[in-house]
Amino acid sequence: MVSLHCVILLANQEVPVADQSNNALKKLLHTLLLTAVCFLFMNAAKAQFIKGADIGWLPQMEASGYIFYDSTGTQRDCLEILKDHGINTLRLRVWVEPSNDRVNGHCSKKEVAALAVRAKNMGMRVMVDFHYSDTWADPGHQAIPSAWVNDNFNQLLDHLYLHTFQVLDTLKLLGVRTEWAQVGNEISSGMLWPEGSTSNWSQLGALLNKGYEAVKAVDSSTKVVLHLDQGNDNYRFRAFFDSAENHHVKYDIIGLSYYPYWLGTDYTLSVGDLGSNMDDISERYNKEVMVVETGGNHLLAQNTYDMLKAVMKKTAEVPNGKGLGVMYWEPEGEAAWSGYPLNCWGPDGKPTSALNAFLFNPLGVKTINSEQEDFFYPNPSDGKLLHLDLKKLSGLCVIRVLSVNGMLLAENSFESNSTIPLSLGLKPGIYAIQLNNKGNTTCRKLIVR
Template sequence: MKIVSKYLALVFFCVLLHIGCSQKTAPQKINSTPFVKGADISWLPQMEATGYKFYNDNGVQEDCFKILKDHGINTIRLRTWVNPSDNPASGHCSKEETVAMAVRAQKWGMRVMIDFHYSDSWADPGKQNKPAAWEGHPFPQLLTDVYDYTKAVMQALKNAGIAPEWVQVGNETASGMIYPEGSTQHWDSLAQLINQGYAAVKTVSPATKVILHVDQGNNNQRFRTWFDSATVNGAKFDVIGLSYYPYWLEGKPDYTLSIDDLGNNLKDMATRYNKEVMVVEVGGEDFKVQNTYDMLVAVMQKVKAVPNGKGLGVIYWEPEGARSWSHYGLSAWGDNGRPTKALDAFLVE
């Protein structure tokens, strides 16, 4: 009996131990999705059409997508324009070309982000020109224009089997978009335009996250002013997107003078608005390879340091856009057709 009693006591103890352990909550990963290591390569179709050849680190010609993937890139960002010209530098990026590129990206196992400029060409802090086809439309019609165009692109992507993980409603909209109605001088109207884009995205792809995007990611006051206004006026969004180009800051200072400000702003945006954050554009001078490499590593560290897993990732703007083809000085590609060491930063864990 004593042996049985001891045995029963042992079993009872084990049951209690099991119950106690099972009631403990296992640690949960707040953000289990891979860190975004991305590239906006919207110039690629034009580069290929003009005969530009891409070579890997060993000098062997390869598909640009493979070269990027071998350097750690897992996400492709694509801009889309309403009725673009076929100008090599400031044209293309039509709905059809964007869909075709998204399909290629998905075949390479890449995640996809779509960047709506709501213009026929470049939209940025210096210009947010209304598409020519929308000129003269009264404001209610502009709201319909934004919704219909956004939905049409999203539907074309869906029909091709693409569900973008993220969509930007507007590009670097520090001063607004679709001038003059959507400038920040008319925040109520701007918020309505944003919300039409948001609604169109969610109608077609409810799981897609909508990004609002402002430049000068190190400038906290710029971001607080903009996103406070967006919040007060009811603009809808899921993610805060930032650009960070030390080269374009006043005086072209080295990144080391602004990187801490970027990190602090990322944390403030995530906390102040309870949103995820992502550096959706970054770039450094192509001839300062080591400096650009170091800057990219530092930027990724700052994004990863955002509390609660709210720092999603970093996207290089046109790393493949070699100066010899684009005349753009902030790519990560050399005159020999190969990526520079700067792109190796995305291999750093």
Template sequence: MNKALFLGLALSLLPIGCRTSNPSTTTSTGRITTGQRNQQAQPFAKGADIGWLPQMEASGYVFYNDQGVRQDCFQILKDHGINTIRLRTWVNPSSDSISGHCSKDETVAMAVRARKWGMRVMIDFHYSDSWADPGKQKKPAAWEGHDFPKLLTDVYEYTFEVMTALKAKGVTPEWVQVGNETPGGMIYPEGSTANWAQLAQLINKGYDAIKAVSPQSKVILHLDQGNNRERFRTWFDNARSHGAHYDVIGLSYYPYWLPGNPDYQLSIDDLARNMNELVERYGKEVMVVEVGGEDTKPQNTYDMLVAVQRRVKAVPNNKGLGVIYWEPEGARSWSKYPLSAWGNDGKPTKALDAFLAE
């Protein structure tokens, strides 16, 4: 989903902003070992990507709980069943109110805060200075002009640096994404899917750096349009044939962004079939790492979230790991983003209650 295109237009009036353990053992090829398969299933991940939160707080935005009492956003999320926090990281972001922040230091600070609240942590490497998504995968400015061998080093060193900074603060991410919504690849043009051999090498440098610091962290590769089975099969067949290493397949699912803005009921079964087929075909775990629905239709979004959680939980052999809402706290009154789970009164909408229902 190309959220950045929407946000670049809709958030132009914002004063301040920012877009954006389960121990495992893996082989050198990224395959899950027999010992890991036999582990007792960890609690289902009910998550929130909240990269905007520091900027919202800095701008003076106030969060209220269901009773209208001012409260820390983390407390409100936790009281609604959220147990996992997803955080993006950009290489050298600007201080731009829309597309800045989310630097290494800011991301580490947020991860520390999440752990203090007892949350599990996912880190999302965009490998860019700003949004990376299906619409664009622009390499960081500091990496421009580097030949391909140097880009491989760049990916490894940057990934290692962030992971080491997290470890130094006592944070072990349970999951780490190498790239964000990468149907066309990442770090263009060298890492485009037009050159899968190079893309796989870039992925593996990220994978190797993560495992060097935190071998128990599970590495995720992430595509959009989670209901699009052909999209995922083509991409992950290529990943397999080119030797890309990973542990988990991450999916985005946004019915709102599909052509014609259809109701989720028209695509939810395709999402379920896709997840089941991915597990069977590739032997990996799956996770919906981004989901969202219209804030003005909280009942529909609630129903969609319940349905998504049920479909993920129904994936065979406990290989459906969890569901993460993208920026539920990003109220439209602050962000102009239409898919939060927060009302203009500063309180969460009914949609967020779906994480208590399942």
């Protein structure tokens, strides 16, 4: 096997212009160099890393007249802004018979279907989160929907199956592929209380399996997620999923919530436990894992940015590629509108810098575009200053400077539509300059003399 350093050496030999065969060889080696350097920055990824957002409030925000702006101050569709910041997946919660309260209601079957179609049209992936309630279901609230409250247990099973099937079948008929379906939301103490409490695992197991069966009846390829809170608490997860195994519960993926804010400590004190828990449960139960909810204080954008990158990194490091991705719970839910402090949207209607964390790809590049023309000059360079030519692009651009062994040396974000000077301070050698724009990545070799 040719080593990376051999490729670099060969790719930079002076070749006579008239020697066409050598020119072809040099072009090939040049491409190999770009590929090798860029892919050294990534863990071998078998699929796109999930970078998601739960956006259940969005339709009501729009209906109330809320206007979204990108970082340049241009009014745009919120989904476009999220996509420009690296979001590739939408998580949509669905309630059974919700109220019309703009914050604590809506998310009906019809409204979820409309939002799912928008997601599909934007080229985004879709997860449906079944709360099996008329409003919030979480560790402290798992109320049976009002229409099911007088059910006996067999009727409750039938209602759960029918509701799950109808929602997913409607999306299927609309041409939306549901890649993941969450059967219950933060169910560490069970769901549909009291019948589905963890104090009655035989019934909880039956309810979970009924949901699984409904999901697979619509599309056998849809992955079923079981979701618990406090993703840093290994004991909590072992207790639940050991019981699930003992009661023969069927599922595909373990979903985790991780909110340092609600733990009352900085993420640096618990993100290691999150990573250790994901490593443990992925091996113990032989399941893929996904952080399906996280978020940070909107007033501490840098801290939230750092937390998100740390969570994505821990997820990507789960052995055997079993860490699938990370989702933010209501990034667009600006505090003055929602009253929720863990969004990443400012009072000016623009996303905060925290959202830029989703431009970071812990698995490396999504694509390497070898045909696109160079986006910087001069090359070769003296290593002090480059000029970035971003005039033909739109939206946010992330520029990364990589060493020949794949080490990230610098990372900067810029708005496109201009030529931008970039100070470097690089020593003589070979580097890779990586451009990420709207999820596509171009990588170019830079020679510093």
